[in-house]
Amino acid sequence: MKYIPLGTADVSNIILGNMRISDLDDEAIRSLVRAARDAGVTAFDHADIYGRSLHECETRFADALELSPSEREHLFIQTKCGIVKDPPYYDSSYEHIISSVEASLRALRTEYIDLLLLHRPDALVEPAEVARAFDQLQASGKVRQFGVSNHTASQIEVLRSAVEQPLVANQLQLSVAHAPLLTQGLSANIKIDQANVVDGGGLLDYCRTNDIAVQAWSPFQGNGHLIFDAAGFPELGRELELLAAKYGVEPIAVATAWITRLPQPTMVVVGSTNPARVADAAKGSELPLTRREWYSLYRASGHLLP
Numbered sequence: 001m002k003y004i005p006l007g008t009a010d011v012s013n014i015i016l017g018n019m020r021i022s023d024l025d026d027e028a029i030r031s032l033v034r035a036a037r038d039a040g041v042t043a044f045d046h047a048d049i050y051g052r053s054l055h056e057c058e059t060r061f062a063d064a065l066e067l068s069p070s071e072r073e074h075l076f077i078q079t080k081c082g083i084v085k086d087p088p089y090y091d092s093s094y095e096h097i098i099s100s101v102e103a104s105l106r107a108l109r110t111e112y113i114d115l116l117l118l119h120r121p122d123a124l125v126e127p128a129e130v131a132r133a134f135d136q137l138q139a140s141g142k143v144r145q146f147g148v149s150n151h152t153a154s155q156i157e158v159l160r161s162a163v164e165q166p167l168v169a170n171q172l173q174l175s176v177a178h179a180p181l182l183t184q185g186l187s188a189n190i191k192i193d194q195a196n197v198v199d200g201g202g203l204l205d206y207c208r209t210n211d212i213a214v215q216a217w218s219p220f221q222g223n224g225h226l227i228f229d230a231a232g233f234p235e236l237g238r239e240l241e242l243l244a245a246k247y248g249v250e251p252i253a254v255a256t257a258w259i260t261r262l263p264q265p266t267m268v269v270v271g272s273t274n275p276a277r278v279a280d281a282a283k284g285s286e287l288p289l290t291r292r293e294w295y296s297l298y299r300a301s302g303h304l305l306p
Contacts, residue, residue, distance in 0.1 A: 001040025002286040004265040006213050007145040007168035009114065011076045013260055014282045015043040015215060017271030021060050022051040024273060029064035035275030039282035045171075045215075045269050046108070047080035047119055048100045054085070058107035067109070078115035079104045080149055080171075082122060092122040097133035101142060112142055117149045117171055118159075127162035134165050147171070149215075153206035170207055171215040171269065176258045177222020177233060177301045187306050208264035215267045216259045220252065222301065227255055239300040243293055249283045256284025258297050 003010045016036040021029055033044075050057035058079065067075070081100035082092050101116060116137065118130070137143040147169035148156060156167060174181060181204050207214050225232030228240065228251055240251035247254070259268050270281045289297075299305065 001282065002260065003042070004213065004267070006076075006115070006265070006267075007166060009076060009145070011267070012040055012042045012285070013265070013267045014039070014041050014256070014285050015045045015078075015267050015269045016041050016278060017045045017217070017269040018057050018061055019045075019047070019050045019271050020057075020273050022056045024060070024064075026064040028273070029060060031275050032273060032278065033061075033065060035279050036282070039279045040285070041278075041282060042074065043076040043078065043267065045078055046104070047083075048104055049080075049083050049085055049119070055103050055107035058104055062107060062109040072110055076114045077108060077110065078117060078147075078169075079108070079113055080117040080119040082119040090120050090122040090124075092118055092125045092130055094129040094133045097130065098136065101137055105142060112144060115145045115147055115169060116143045117147045117169065118151070119149050121148075121151050121155045125158065127159050130159055131162040131164065134163055138165060147212070149217075153203050156206070156210075156212070167212060169213045169215050169267075170203075171217055172203070173218050174214070174216040174259060175219045175222055175227060176255055176297050177225075177227045177236065178218065179298070179301070179303060182298075183303055204262075204264070211265075213265040213267060214262070215269055217269045217271075219259055219268045219270070220255055227301070228252070233301065235302075236297065236300040239297055243289070243297070247287055249287065250280040252277060252281045253284035253287060254289070254297070256281045257287035257289050258284075258294060260285060260287070261289045261294050 002013045004013050046058050048055055081097055082090055084091050104113060134146050145168050146165045147167050149171035151170055204214065220227050227233050227236055230237045240254050243254045244251045256268050259266055270278055272278050
């Protein structure tokens with residue numbers, strides 16, 4: 001397992017996503033976490049809206065594990081806030097951030113959150129309110145580090161106009177079959193029609209130069225299909241199988257390695273509830289894909305090089 005610097009912590013570059021654990025019983029959750037820990041995973045991803053009701057997945061996680069203080073210290077637990085479910089809208093106000101974090105702390109049965117992410121950009125954001133909330137949460141020891149999710153470079157700059165804490169992570173949709181963030185950079189000066197990212201142009205480069213780790217969500221999907229689906233991605237499936245055979249791993253490890261091969265600190269959020277699948281994905285943590293192999297997967301996904 002590869003561990004990368006995330007602000008002041010060293011964290012596994014594979015994150016166990018807990019968005020779908022609400023339907024698991026306690027033993028199934030423990031088995032899932034055990035498989036991740038045995039593979040070297042130290043990071044665990046949550047959000048206040050995960051589950052059928054607010055904080056349900058956070059609660060299920062805490063109920064199943066019943067972590068002692070010493071056990072808690074060995075886990076890097078992050079959660080997100082900012083999405084209101086019913087009716088759907090975004091809220092990054094001081095009041096919402098504080099109340100959401102307080103509820104997450106109760107649900108997770110912990111005294112602190114290692115990393116808090118703003119889940120979505122808020123068109124009505126007031127950076128001073130975000131800064132006030134972050135200052136209070138940091139001063140009280142309730143949140144150790146801060147970041148964002150699904151934010152563009154300019155949206156991060158708006159926050160940084162008031163927020164003093166480093167924003168150490170940006171959780172973004174990225175997979176070998178969903179890579180507009182990369183395609184934009186490769187095609188910006190040649191075939192701009194390939195790049196359906198507008199304000200996010202150069203976002204990966206921005207994160208790299210500003211020491212912001214990229215956390216890839218939905219790492220095994222593209223165009224509504226799993227990338228292992230032969231009907232959706234026949235050429236990619238064949239390429240994944242060939243490389244999996246070469247390295248003695250499952251195709252999911254190769255798909256993971258395609259993301260972790262990026263030169264900047266990059267993490268992969270694995271949201272499976274299947275312990276074996278999580279263990280297989282984790283084997284891509286430091287799989288040494290060559291440049292030729294990396295680009296062959298990119299092309300096999302239907303991306304064109306200029």
